[in-house]
Amino acid sequence: MAAIDKVRVLIVGDSGVGKTSLAHLICYNEPIANPYWTIGCSVQTKLHEYKAGTPSEKPFFVELWDIGGWSAHRNSRSIFYNPTHGIILVHDLTNRKSQQNLHKWLAEILNRDESSAGNEYDPEQFVGTSIPMLVIGTKMNLAQAAPELSRRRSSTIAEECAADEINLDCTQAKHLAPGTSNAVKMSRFFDKVIERKYYSRESSQPSTPVSMERRRQAGAGHFTKFLHMS
Ligand SMILES: Nc1nc2c(ncn2[C@@H]2O[C@H](COP(=O)(O)OP(=O)(O)OP(=O)(O)O)[C@@H](O)[C@H]2O)c(=O)[nH]1
Numbered sequence: 001m002a003a004i005d006k007v008r009v010l011i012v013g014d015s016g017v018g019k020t021s022l023a024h025l026i027c028y029n030e031p032i033a034n035p036y037w038t039i040g041c042s043v044q045t046k047l048h049e050y051k052a053g054t055p056s057e058k059p060f061f062v063e064l065w066d067i068g069g070w071s072a073h074r075n076s077r078s079i080f081y082n083p084t085h086g087i088i089l090v091h092d093l094t095n096r097k098s099q100q101n102l103h104k105w106l107a108e109i110l111n112r113d114e115s116s117a118g119n120e121y122d123p124e125q126f127v128g129t130s131i132p133m134l135v136i137g138t139k140m141n142l143a144q145a146a147p148e149l150s151r152r153r154s155s156t157i158a159e160e161c162a163a164d165e166i167n168l169d170c171t172q173a174k175h176l177a178p179g180t181s182n183a184v185k186m187s188r189f190f191d192k193v194i195e196r197k198y199y200s201r202e203s204s205q206p207s208t209p210v211s212m213e214r215r216r217q218a219g220a221g222h223f224t225k226f227l228h229m230s
């Protein structure tokens with residue numbers, strides 16, 4: 001039997017936003033009872049049917065690299081960022097700061113090479129990038145119970161890269177149940193990651209610089225730069 005190809009998807013965001021809870025829900029279709037703080041990185045794998053239900057259907061392993069969000073480990077976690085085929089940016093809907101910090105997470109991933117300066121967000125440094133991205137807001141149940149804590153508009157970073165966005169409660173299996181719009185978006189995202197790595201001309205050629213405005217107009221739902229595909 002032929003080996004099953006795989007892709008690596010990073011799950012990043014501030015400590016406590018629910019990355020481990022999300023990864024568990026994606027892989028096991030049920031919530032995790034008591035997640036521990038992630039020290040370093042934890043890897044879980046999901047078997048995903050690429051283009052399910054079509055003649056191109058094919059199984060792939062999606063490795064979810066759940067990166068611990070504790071800031072004290074910032075300097076050492078770049079070892080987990082190469083290669084990166086997709087990025088899930090996670091924020092807590094009751095914590096606006098965690099949403100703003102997604103820019104820093106993206107900068108940290110994309111600037112991991114030594115030549116880059118600092119990890120402050122600068123949209124222009126992401127020009128020409130093409131790694132598929134998905135933005136996930138967690139703790140929707142808590143946000144609905146305390147609307148004053150939740151954000152009033154959709155996530156800026158998702159708008160900026162025209163990425164899909166999902167808001168959910170990681171403690172409820174039904175929020176990612178097969179057939180729901182959330183599950184469809186998630187599946188579409190994994191398809192995009194696989195497409196980018198295995199079926200796109202971009203995967204074998206350096207990305208061509210394009211302006212952020214053109215990317216927005218084209219609705220390109222992904223980002224990449226400095227990242228090597230393998
Ligand atoms: N109510 C509610 N609680 C959640 C949700 N997602 C996560 N939690 C809780 O939030 C806490 C932190 O969740 P984790 O999944 O460990 O967070 P993390 O992002 O992996 O944190 P680090 O490993 O420190 O980076 C746990 O008590 C979870 O049960 C959610 O959608 N709703």
Ligand SMILES: [Mg+2]
Nearest residue numbers: 019020037038
């Ligand atoms: Mg964790």
